[in-house]
Amino acid sequence: MADNRAQDLLSRRYRVMGHHTPLFYEKPLHLVRGEGVWLWDNEGNRYLDAYNNVPHVGHCHPRVVEALSRQAGTLNIHTRYLHNNIVDYLERLTSTFDEGLQMAMLTCTGSEANELALRMARFCTGGQGVIVTDFAYHGNTEAVSEIGTAFMPEAKTTRRVKAFPIPDSYRPLDGLGGEPLAQAYADRVQQAIDAFHAEGMNVAGILVCPDFANEGLLNVPPGFLEKAVTKVRQAGGVFIADEVQAGFGRSGRHFWAHQWYDVTPDIVTMGKPMGNGHPLAGVVARPDMIEAFSRESMYFNTFGGTPVSCAVGIAVLDAIEEDNLMQNAVTTGAYVADGLRRLQQKHELIGDVRELGMFFGVELVRDRKAKTPASTESRRIINLMRDKGVLVSTIGVHDAILKVRPPMPFQPGHADILLKALDEALTQVASEGSV
Ligand code: PMP
Numbered sequence: 001m002a003d004n005r006a007q008d009l010l011s012r013r014y015r016v017m018g019h020h021t022p023l024f025y026e027k028p029l030h031l032v033r034g035e036g037v038w039l040w041d042n043e044g045n046r047y048l049d050a051y052n053n054v055p056h057v058g059h060c061h062p063r064v065v066e067a068l069s070r071q072a073g074t075l076n077i078h079t080r081y082l083h084n085n086i087v088d089y090l091e092r093l094t095s096t097f098d099e100g101l102q103m104a105m106l107t108c109t110g111s112e113a114n115e116l117a118l119r120m121a122r123f124c125t126g127g128q129g130v131i132v133t134d135f136a137y138h139g140n141t142e143a144v145s146e147i148g149t150a151f152m153p154e155a156k157t158t159r160r161v162k163a164f165p166i167p168d169s170y171r172p173l174d175g176l177g178g179e180p181l182a183q184a185y186a187d188r189v190q191q192a193i194d195a196f197h198a199e200g201m202n203v204a205g206i207l208v209c210p211d212f213a214n215e216g217l218l219n220v221p222p223g224f225l226e227k228a229v230t231k232v233r234q235a236g237g238v239f240i241a242d243e244v245q246a247g248f249g250r251s252g253r254h255f256w257a258h259q260w261y262d263v264t265p266d267i268v269t270m271g272k273p274m275g276n277g278h279p280l281a282g283v284v285a286r287p288d289m290i291e292a293f294s295r296e297s298m299y300f301n302t303f304g305g306t307p308v309s310c311a312v313g314i315a316v317l318d319a320i321e322e323d324n325l326m327q328n329a330v331t332t333g334a335y336v337a338d339g340l341r342r343l344q345q346k347h348e349l350i351g352d353v354r355e356l357g358m359f360f361g362v363e364l365v366r367d368r369k370a371k372t373p374a375s376t377e378s379r380r381i382i383n384l385m386r387d388k389g390v391l392v393s394t395i396g397v398h399d400a401i402l403k404v405r406p407p408m409p410f411q412p413g414h415a416d417i418l419l420k421a422l423d424e425a426l427t428q429v430a431s432e433g434s435v
Helices: 002-017 062-072 084-094 110-125 142-146 178-198 224-234 287-296 307-322 325-346 375-387 412-432
Strands: 031-035 038-041 046-049 103-107 129-133 161-164 203-208 238-242 267-270 281-285 350-355 360-364 393-395 401-404
Touching: 046 412, 062 307, 084 103, 084 281, 084 307, 103 110, 103 287, 110 142, 110 203, 110 238, 110 267, 110 281, 110 287, 129 178, 161 178, 178 203, 178 224, 203 224, 224 238, 281 287, 307 325, 325 350, 325 360, 325 412, 360 375, 375 393, 375 401, 375 412
Parallel strands: 129 161, 129 203, 203 238, 238 267
Antiparallel strands: 031 038, 038 046, 103 281, 267 281, 350 360, 360 401, 393 401
């Protein structure tokens, strides 16, 4: 009966959305409710959400829901009138940045934020060339698809984008380590700059996620990013940090992941957790860049920065502070990472464990020496964990890295449930033998 209903909904979905709209799991989940770190399906089964970062302060956080409904019942309108909320919000938001990044523009999605950042970088530098990693995803507009080297066909044909190899300490370039490895990756960025120049194109900038999240939450060789940005700036380009996944305190010690490095971006883009599920995103940049760009190119976004969106944004910032979520990312994050490392000692399949606050990457390999990616096993594990009531997913070039990125109120008790389900799934996959 239940299976028939799920099949019926799936068929209707295919009919109106086509067969290629992404859907998680072999048995897709039909979710009907969320609260904190928990989700419920249409049959009343409960799932621990260890994957979603959009419900940053927790699914349906009462403070956010209350702020949204109160403002929606008072006024919601675009930004061409004066309103306190947008000014209050942007003052709060920009106060989390280092000096020099004190002006903002609001959008509705991370893709739009990156599109705007690219336009601004190209306008302000006069260059066209953009440098990204060779496994990048930054959104879905036309210009942003050109920098989507991971999945987008546009990235294969454009002349305006060049890629450097993902800066990965686990699978290092030429088997190098330490400073020489950082230098080798930075040299690849220089090669991209030189290639643009050889083709008669100037450089607009480098755009990366400071966590290198979609690339697999990499352990970046220390010093690489600073060296790479110096080279880009010497060539006249700017540094765009895409904080769409990484930002809003997820990394624990710092509010923004780029603050772990010794280099301040010229432009920062953000989205996903910003509105806890409400479509709120934006760009924070050097005031001189925003002023120069907006003077020439009228930018207006009908739904970006409405009183409702900004009320939500303020409530999210309040919840991060009041619920002590950055400190929780440090302490619970360390607890989860310890547990994952214990599992690594027990299960050969775990090749590497990486963490940054409340974000974890567990790279699965068939052979620890050869580091053969265990892609099929990864998919099997996330499906087994789903059946055990714990939601995670996969990332990376080979889709063999477990992506564990729970809502920020995740507690040690939740971590125990996650670790137990992962332990059992790994044991089961090992007993099934090689795939
Ligand atoms: N940047 C990064 C790093 C992302 O992961 C994503 C979405 N996965 C985006 C940008 C695009 O954001 P949106 O889906 O809100 O357009």
